[in-house]
Amino acid sequence: MTEFIHLKNYGFLQTRLPTDLFTKLKKECQNDKKLKEMKSGLSGKGIPKHFYIKECFPELKKYVRYCAEAYEKKFKYIDTLKFLSKNAPLLVTRPWLNVQKRYEFLPMHDHDGILSYNIWIQIPYDSKKELEGGGSAAQLQFVYPMSHGGLGSHKFNLSKEDEGKLIMFPSLFVHALYPFYTSEDVRLSIAGNVLLEVK
Numbered sequence: 001m002t003e004f005i006h007l008k009n010y011g012f013l014q015t016r017l018p019t020d021l022f023t024k025l026k027k028e029c030q031n032d033k034k035l036k037e038m039k040s041g042l043s044g045k046g047i048p049k050h051f052y053i054k055e056c057f058p059e060l061k062k063y064v065r066y067c068a069e070a071y072e073k074k075f076k077y078i079d080t081l082k083f084l085s086k087n088a089p090l091l092v093t094r095p096w097l098n099v100q101k102r103y104e105f106l107p108m109h110d111h112d113g114i115l116s117y118n119i120w121i122q123i124p125y126d127s128k129k130e131l132e133g134g135g136s137a138a139q140l141q142f143v144y145p146m147s148h149g150g151l152g153s154h155k156f157n158l159s160k161e162d163e164g165k166l167i168m169f170p171s172l173f174v175h176a177l178y179p180f181y182t183s184e185d186v187r188l189s190i191a192g193n194v195l196l197e198v199k
Contacts, residue, residue: 007147012154013071013168017119021063022164025056029097029121029188050096053190060190061092067168068092068115068194077170078114078196088196095192097121098177102184106177108143113193117168120158124185127159138180142173 017025029035035051053060068090072078093113098106118140130138140156156167169175171193180187 009144010075010077010170013067013074013166015067015166017063017164017166019164021056021059022121025053025060025119025190026121028053028055029190035097035099035186035188050098053095053097053192057094060095060192064092064095064117064166064168064192064194065090067117067166071115071168081114084196084198088198091195091197093193093195095119095190098187098189098191100177100179100187100189102181103179105179108174108176110174111171111191111193113171113195115168115194116171116173117166117192117194119166119190120162120164121188121190122185123158123160123163123187124183125159125180125187126182127157129182130180131157133181136178139178140167140175141178142169142175144173 016022100106125138127138136155138158140158142154143151144153146152156162177189
């Protein structure tokens with residue numbers, strides 16, 4: 001008898017924000033004075049600027065906590081982290097807005113905390129057009145170790161249809177956000193972390 005044994009790994013939570021919350025977030029992101037200054041400049045190259053979310057943070061914090069609890073219910077990830085002597089409540093830290101012009105990117109990195117998330121606010125391109133030249137244009141890529149010692153990856157083709165979606169993942173998942181080439185508008189995304197609060 002042949003038996004196949006799958007190794008345990010953790011996945012992603014992906015959901016669409018409530019319409020009202022997404023509308024408020026988009027308004028805050030697009031009305032930010034600093035964002036207007038960025039949009040009026042020339043296309044940049046390299047790593048984008050970050051600005052913190054303020055007005056919508058209390059409402060967003062509640063929704064992120066709900067997502068973190070749903071993630072834990074499905075994957076039992078936090079349960080495996082055995083570095084505190086007793087349980088601690090979840091703490092959603094202040095999220096930030098990533099403003100990316102054409103050619104700008106976020107290199108491979110991980111986050112602080114135990115869980116992290118991204119929310120797509122504005123994606124100014126069609127992923128099919130971006131990928132016509134091949135490569136990983138405009139994609140979000142996660143990289144993780146495989147049992148054979150090599151690296152596996154998972155790519156998300158980001159397009160306008162993803163506006164309003166949230167993706168949540170373990171903070172140590174290494175990921176990158178590749179540059180886009182077919183639009184002169186900006187790509188807007190919110191990122192944030194969930195920690196354990198120790199008092």
